[in-house]
Amino acid sequence: MKLDNNIFVFALLIVHVNISMSFFKCGPDLKCSCTTRPPGTVAMDCKARNVKLRQVCESIAIIYPKVSDLNIARNNIGNFNPEDVNHCRNISSLNMNYNQISSLHNYVFVDFRNILTLDLSDNVLDIYNKTAFDPSVLPSSLRILKLYGNFREDNNLKESSAYPIFTNLRNLEKLQLDGVETDFGLEYEYSSVRNLSLSSKGPLGFCLIKDIFPTTFHSLINVRVLDISSCRIENIYRDAFKHMKSLEILDLSLNRRLGFSSLMNVSYSLQFTNIQFLNYSRVYTSFGVGTIILNSDICYLRNTSLKAIALDGNKVQMIEKNTYLLLPKHLETIYAQENKFSFGLYLFQFGCLEHVQHIDANNLNKVHAPIKYLAEPKPKNDNDRSWNSECPFMTEESLKNIAKDIPACTYVPPNETVADWKPQFSRSLKIVNFSGCNMVYNIDNTQITINPSNNSFEALDVSKNAFHCLSSRIGPFPNLKFLSLSRSYCSFINSDFLSMGKLENLQLDQNYLGGMFAHQGGRDTFEYLTNLQTLNISTNGITRLKKNIFNTLIMIEEIDLSSNNIEMFAVNVKPLKNLLHLNLRGNAIHTLNNDFRQLLEDNSERIGNNFTLDLRNNSIEYSCSNQKFLYWLLYHKKRLQGFNEMVFYRLNGSSVDSNAFLRDVPHLRAQCRSYTIAMVLSALGVLSAGAMITGVILYKKRWKLRYWYYMTKQNYFGYRRLLNDYEDENYRYDAFISYSDDDLHFIRGEIIPRLEDCGMKLCVHQRDFLPGIPIRDNIVDAIRTSKKTVVILSKTFVKTQWCIFEFNMARMESTDNRVCENGCLVIVHFENVPAKSMPLEILDWMDNHSYIMYTRDPDGQELFWESLATAIER
Numbered sequence: 001m002k003l004d005n006n007i008f009v010f011a012l013l014i015v016h017v018n019i020s021m022s023f024f025k026c027g028p029d030l031k032c033s034c035t036t037r038p039p040g041t042v043a044m045d046c047k048a049r050n051v052k053l054r055q056v057c058e059s060i061a062i063i064y065p066k067v068s069d070l071n072i073a074r075n076n077i078g079n080f081n082p083e084d085v086n087h088c089r090n091i092s093s094l095n096m097n098y099n100q101i102s103s104l105h106n107y108v109f110v111d112f113r114n115i116l117t118l119d120l121s122d123n124v125l126d127i128y129n130k131t132a133f134d135p136s137v138l139p140s141s142l143r144i145l146k147l148y149g150n151f152r153e154d155n156n157l158k159e160s161s162a163y164p165i166f167t168n169l170r171n172l173e174k175l176q177l178d179g180v181e182t183d184f185g186l187e188y189e190y191s192s193v194r195n196l197s198l199s200s201k202g203p204l205g206f207c208l209i210k211d212i213f214p215t216t217f218h219s220l221i222n223v224r225v226l227d228i229s230s231c232r233i234e235n236i237y238r239d240a241f242k243h244m245k246s247l248e249i250l251d252l253s254l255n256r257r258l259g260f261s262s263l264m265n266v267s268y269s270l271q272f273t274n275i276q277f278l279n280y281s282r283v284y285t286s287f288g289v290g291t292i293i294l295n296s297d298i299c300y301l302r303n304t305s306l307k308a309i310a311l312d313g314n315k316v317q318m319i320e321k322n323t324y325l326l327l328p329k330h331l332e333t334i335y336a337q338e339n340k341f342s343f344g345l346y347l348f349q350f351g352c353l354e355h356v357q358h359i360d361a362n363n364l365n366k367v368h369a370p371i372k373y374l375a376e377p378k379p380k381n382d383n384d385r386s387w388n389s390e391c392p393f394m395t396e397e398s399l400k401n402i403a404k405d406i407p408a409c410t411y412v413p414p415n416e417t418v419a420d421w422k423p424q425f426s427r428s429l430k431i432v433n434f435s436g437c438n439m440v441y442n443i444d445n446t447q448i449t450i451n452p453s454n455n456s457f458e459a460l461d462v463s464k465n466a467f468h469c470l471s472s473r474i475g476p477f478p479n480l481k482f483l484s485l486s487r488s489y490c491s492f493i494n495s496d497f498l499s500m501g502k503l504e505n506l507q508l509d510q511n512y513l514g515g516m517f518a519h520q521g522g523r524d525t526f527e528y529l530t531n532l533q534t535l536n537i538s539t540n541g542i543t544r545l546k547k548n549i550f551n552t553l554i555m556i557e558e559i560d561l562s563s564n565n566i567e568m569f570a571v572n573v574k575p576l577k578n579l580l581h582l583n584l585r586g587n588a589i590h591t592l593n594n595d596f597r598q599l600l601e602d603n604s605e606r607i608g609n610n611f612t613l614d615l616r617n618n619s620i621e622y623s624c625s626n627q628k629f630l631y632w633l634l635y636h637k638k639r640l641q642g643f644n645e646m647v648f649y650r651l652n653g654s655s656v657d658s659n660a661f662l663r664d665v666p667h668l669r670a671q672c673r674s675y676t677i678a679m680v681l682s683a684l685g686v687l688s689a690g691a692m693i694t695g696v697i698l699y700k701k702r703w704k705l706r707y708w709y710y711m712t713k714q715n716y717f718g719y720r721r722l723l724n725d726y727e728d729e730n731y732r733y734d735a736f737i738s739y740s741d742d743d744l745h746f747i748r749g750e751i752i753p754r755l756e757d758c759g760m761k762l763c764v765h766q767r768d769f770l771p772g773i774p775i776r777d778n779i780v781d782a783i784r785t786s787k788k789t790v791v792i793l794s795k796t797f798v799k800t801q802w803c804i805f806e807f808n809m810a811r812m813e814s815t816d817n818r819v820c821e822n823g824c825l826v827i828v829h830f831e832n833v834p835a836k837s838m839p840l841e842i843l844d845w846m847d848n849h850s851y852i853m854y855t856r857d858p859d860g861q862e863l864f865w866e867s868l869a870t871a872i873e874r
């Protein structure tokens with residue numbers, strides 16, 4: 001032995017152990033990995049490291065704390081001698097899976113006093129040949145023994161073959177073997193084995209047992225758990241399990257040619273056992289016609305102690321009526337995933353499942369990969385089986401009797417097909433899962449009532465279906481605590497649907513609710529969820545959240561908003577006195593406000609529990625203006641999920657990783673001092689410049705401001721903006737005439753008669769303004785209620801304050817509020833006004849718009865009246 005080398009390794013080990021108490025390299029050339037386990041022992045993993053058994057065992061001698069578990073699978077180990085495993089004798093678990101061991105030396109396991117688990121699976125031991133394999137060489141302390149994968153399909157089973165007998169292993173509890181077509185010997189009556197697996201499921205070994213005869217398992221009187229899944233079983237005889245009086249769990253799944261035709265014999269057999277759980281899943285191929293469960297198949301189950309049954313992946317399309325009445329009285333759980341249920345009377349009889357608490361029917365109508373079709377055996381169609389069963393429980397009399405004692409259950413007599421009773425659920429039902437069932441529904445205009453109203457539903461998983469719109473009431477669900485609508489293509493959900501006051505956990509992730517939150521606010525979506533503790537609205541394309549969206553969630557502890565596109569988290573957090581965990585990962589957050597930070601700190605302190613915050617994959621701003629938040633993050637870095645992965649961004653776009661952040665943030669305050677001064681100075685500058693600019697703007701916009709003032713006032717008192725299409729019908733006047741009193745003769749003598757005679761209605765202030773109302777309001781009102789405003793521009797008009805006011809108001813109305821194709825303001829150039837006496841606004845307007853010239857010339861007058869009439873009518 002190269003002692004020096006070992007000491008060196010030893011020293012190295014100590015160093016490693018000190019650095020990391022849980023994980024270190026070990027074994028020959030440090031090829032293996034060791035993990036320390038809580039009570040001071042070590043698990044050594046040498047799987048597929050190309051190591052020799054002897055060297056590994058020798059290295060164990062110097063590892064401290066002592067190695068208790070050794071995995072040396074896949075190292076091409078052949079037969080070995082007692083000396084090879086000398087230093088391994090103290091271990092409690094040895095895994096030698098997938099090596100080349102063909103026989104065991106008589107003394108190899110001598111003095112393995114502590115070993116509990118031995119895995120010799122996938123070797124080449126000739127286990128079923130009594131002369132070649134002597135089970136008595138195995139250590140008697142063993143509790144778990146794995147020997148599957150030693151039989152190859154091409155090994156023909158010899159006449160003399162038999163299951164090996166382990167009666168010397170008095171502590172053996174669990175045994176895994178390959179399943180071959182022979183009976184278990186009488187010696188097994190004395191075996192202590194409780195869990196027996198012959199399955200070839202997954203990576204396990206070989207199993208081919210076509211028929212299960214009454215003799216096959218006759219002597220397994222102590223076995224509690226029998227796994228004969230994936231054993232290519234085709235027939236099971238009536239008394240197959242009759243003698244297994246300890247049997248509690250039977251797994252018959254994945255025997256794809258078994259079908260329901262054997263279920264009657266299985267049911268019969270199980271009456272004599274202590275059965276608790278039967279797995280009868282996938283006893284058909286994945287493709288082919290649907291199947292039906294008949295009363296005769298399960299009739300004898302009524303007389304069993306079954307608590308749970310699994311019928312997954314059996315293409316069940318129909319269940320005979322009254323079948324539920326034959327299920328064992330104390331059945332609590334039904335697994336029925338991956339079937340293809342069709343509508344039938346059985347759906348109305350849910351109430352007959354008196355004690356069933358949990359129904360799992362996920363992935364109904366699941367699509368299977370076509371490649372399976374080639375891999376699976378020929379499909380079995382046993383739907384035409386017609387039993388002449390003697391089972392006493394399925395007589396009409398008996399079924400009626402059973403139904404009589406169950407409150408929500410209705411017995412359906414042989415000839416009755418459609419009854420008008422409502423579907424009822426049993427009051428025991430608590431957990432119902434219908435995830436991924438291709439259900440496509442909107443619940444948006446009819447209420448759905450669940451009977452009975454005092455049902456016990458606690459958890460409902462209907463995720464991975466398609467519910468586009470959920471806006472009317474379903475229920476009541478007075479006890480519902482968990483609801484999952486994940487990945488449901490949902491774009492609308494409201495408080496009517498969510499009126500489930502007891503709900504504690506709501507999963508709405510992976511939907512399309514972002515649009516709803518952004519546009520309509522989703523204001524009271526969560527209104528009634530006053531007991532909600534966990535809300536998941538991750539991956540919903542949310543861009544913003546209304547301030548009061550979470551107002552009523554007073555019990556909320558955790559909100560998951562990850563993978564959305566939120567820039568500002570500015571909701572009102574004051575009522576969220578229990579919020580401790582917020583996930584904002586994968587958004588566009590720059591900062592979080594002080595209210596929110598304070599809330600988390602206060603909640604933590606009051607509740608006595610640390611808050612957590614996930615801010616990974618955001619755009620947190622690394623800048624002086626954000627320094628308070630950055631210091632807060634630094635202080636609470638332990639509360640930040642995945643802090644090491646966090647990235648911060650400077651204003652110039654460059655990024656700061658978490659290490660740089662830890663290094664630089666403490667100096668930020670100093671760096672930002674100059675920034676602060678600059679801020680103060682520039683703020684002062686901005687203030688004075690601001691005052692000036694504001695003054696200028698105020699002056700420039702004075703008309704606009706006045707106009708706004710009047711508009712706001714009118715809006716407040718009920719003015720509604722008129723739509724273009726309805727304008728004509730909605731105007732009180734065709735035109736409001738704006739003129740100076742000096743030109744009254746022109747208005748009285750010509751404008752009014754000429755225009756009103758051809759059917760127009762004019763608004764003229766001396767005639768039409770209402771007394772008792774301020775003149776400004778009268779003007780604005782006249783402009784608003786007239787289709788056009790006609791300005792009679794004269795020398796006195798431009799000098800009259802009220803006239804200028806009218807002009808400006810009309811101008812604003814024309815440009816700001818109303819859509820007039822040809823302008824709502826018509827200017828009549830009544831007399832020549834020198835440009836220098838005209839206000840700028842009027843000059844400017846006339847530069848850009850046409851106006852009508854008044855003339856005293858008779859021919860010209862004709863044209864003038866015509867143009868004016870058209871200008872008003874357009």
Ligand SMILES: *[C@@H]1O[C@H](CO)[C@@H](O)[C@H](O)[C@H]1NC(C)=O
Binds near residue numbers: 086087089
């Ligand atoms: C096995 O463990 C015992 C004490 O638990 C110890 O005395 C003995 O030396 C160990 N043997 C080996 C081979 O490590």
Ligand SMILES: *[C@@H]1O[C@H](CO)[C@@H](O)[C@H](O)[C@H]1NC(C)=O
Binds near residue numbers: 129130132
């Ligand atoms: C059983 O094993 C022995 C010894 O290895 C061998 O001689 C014998 O042929 C085997 N028997 C059968 C039936 O394979």
Ligand SMILES: *[C@@H]1O[C@H](CO)[C@@H](O)[C@H](O)[C@H]1NC(C)=O
Binds near residue numbers: 143144173174225
């Ligand atoms: C035997 O099977 C039962 C049920 O599956 C399980 O709870 C128990 O742990 C198993 N025993 C051993 C030793 O693995």
Ligand SMILES: *[C@@H]1O[C@H](CO)[C@@H](O)[C@H](O)[C@H]1NC(C)=O
Binds near residue numbers: 234236237239261265
């Ligand atoms: C059921 O058991 C009876 C009697 O043991 C047997 O004759 C019959 O073939 C079995 N049926 C199936 C489908 O295995």
Ligand SMILES: *[C@@H]1O[C@H](CO)[C@@H](O)[C@H](O)[C@H]1NC(C)=O
Binds near residue numbers: 272273303
């Ligand atoms: C119910 O099962 C028991 C065995 O557990 C059996 O003795 C009894 O006859 C069965 N009852 C009926 C009505 O078949």
Ligand SMILES: *[C@@H]1O[C@H](CO)[C@@H](O)[C@H](O)[C@H]1NC(C)=O
Binds near residue numbers: 201279280310335
């Ligand atoms: C029933 O067996 C199937 C196939 O072996 C397995 O996938 C399923 O988990 C089992 N069901 C339960 C509830 O154990």
Ligand SMILES: *[C@@H]1O[C@H](CO)[C@@H](O)[C@H](O)[C@H]1NC(C)=O
Binds near residue numbers: 509510536
């Ligand atoms: C929210 O849903 C996602 C899957 O979309 C899941 O990973 C996450 O754990 C859920 N969060 C909570 C708080 O339940």
Ligand SMILES: *[C@@H]1O[C@H](CO)[C@@H](O)[C@H](O)[C@H]1NC(C)=O
Binds near residue numbers: 586616617645646647
């Ligand atoms: C999240 O951030 C990590 C670390 O910066 C990065 O590796 C990852 O790609 C990001 N994920 C997404 C979805 O942006």
